[in-house]
Amino acid sequence: MPVIAFANPKGGAGKTTSALLLACELAAKGAAVSIIDADPEKWISQWGALPGKPENVRILSEVTEDTIVDQIEDAAAAAQFVIVDLEGTASLMVANAIGMADLVIIPTQGASMDAKGAAKTIKLIRNQARMARREIEHAVLMTRTSAAVASRALKNVREQLDKAGIDIFSTSIVERAAYRDILDYGGLLSGLDPRQVSNLDKAMENAREFAGEVLAKLRSSATRTKAA
Ligand SMILES: Nc1ncnc2c1ncn2[C@@H]1O[C@H](COP(=O)(O)OP(=O)(O)O)[C@@H](O)[C@H]1O
Numbered sequence: 001m002p003v004i005a006f007a008n009p010k011g012g013a014g015k016t017t018s019a020l021l022l023a024c025e026l027a028a029k030g031a032a033v034s035i036i037d038a039d040p041e042k043w044i045s046q047w048g049a050l051p052g053k054p055e056n057v058r059i060l061s062e063v064t065e066d067t068i069v070d071q072i073e074d075a076a077a078a079a080q081f082v083i084v085d086l087e088g089t090a091s092l093m094v095a096n097a098i099g100m101a102d103l104v105i106i107p108t109q110g111a112s113m114d115a116k117g118a119a120k121t122i123k124l125i126r127n128q129a130r131m132a133r134r135e136i137e138h139a140v141l142m143t144r145t146s147a148a149v150a151s152r153a154l155k156n157v158r159e160q161l162d163k164a165g166i167d168i169f170s171t172s173i174v175e176r177a178a179y180r181d182i183l184d185y186g187g188l189l190s191g192l193d194p195r196q197v198s199n200l201d202k203a204m205e206n207a208r209e210f211a212g213e214v215l216a217k218l219r220s221s222a223t224r225t226k227a228a
């Protein structure tokens with residue numbers, strides 16, 4: 001059903017990490033989730049090859065700009081959620097995936113280089129929306145934020161986005177060792193050992209909040225579409 005794409009041409013913005021966190025949360029609730037791994041680094045495919053991948057998560061690893069539209073359409077017909085992890089460039093593949101998305105999440109670190117990437121992505125989304133003559137819901141997700149301090153740079157980015165009328169997730173993805181560990185060891189956050197991973201409970205809470213906000217956004221955009 002809904003297609004959620006993660007885009008920002010900046011590498012290291014947190015696309016793959018937040019895509020995997022969302023997929024894991026939805027799968028833990030029992031939903032059938034398909035992940036389209038369009039990141040050339042193939043982190044999510046590698047995660048899927050490790051033990052602990054839930055059975056209700058399917059990963060499609062062979063994706064090209066020619067096949068991605070068909071693959072998203074097929075996956076959306078079969079799964080309850082389709083998550084697309086995109087590459088860190090502005091390519092035809094990224095444009096195609098955005099054209100198919102119900103929600104585009106733009107992970108952004110506080111740094112200004114990332115914000116520039118976010119601005120590029122928003123421009124691309126707006127163009128795709130004009131071409132398709134429909135709204136494409138999108139929102140910026142602040143990533144790798146510090147649990148301890150709300151930095152001035154981060155506050156600045158939030159204010160700028162807000163002024164520009166760009167939707168921002170109120171949940172940020174905090175920098176947590178647990179988020180690196182699931183990529184290394186496989187499985188869900190709940191499968192990690194709290195004695196070995198610091199602040200695992202907080203990492204789980206943060207991921208849950210993020211997924212909850214995604215679901216709320218999907219619900220409110222579905223209501224708007226119906227009303228239109
Ligand atoms: N919230 C986070 N906490 C800890 N490490 C993170 C977090 N977000 C990203 N990372 C790490 O930063 C690197 C880049 O993140 P990644 O999600 O792969 O970004 P992208 O897909 O945008 O290139 C990876 O090594 C990842 O493990």
Ligand SMILES: [Mg+2]
Pocket residue numbers: 015016017039041085086087
């Ligand atoms: Mg990536």
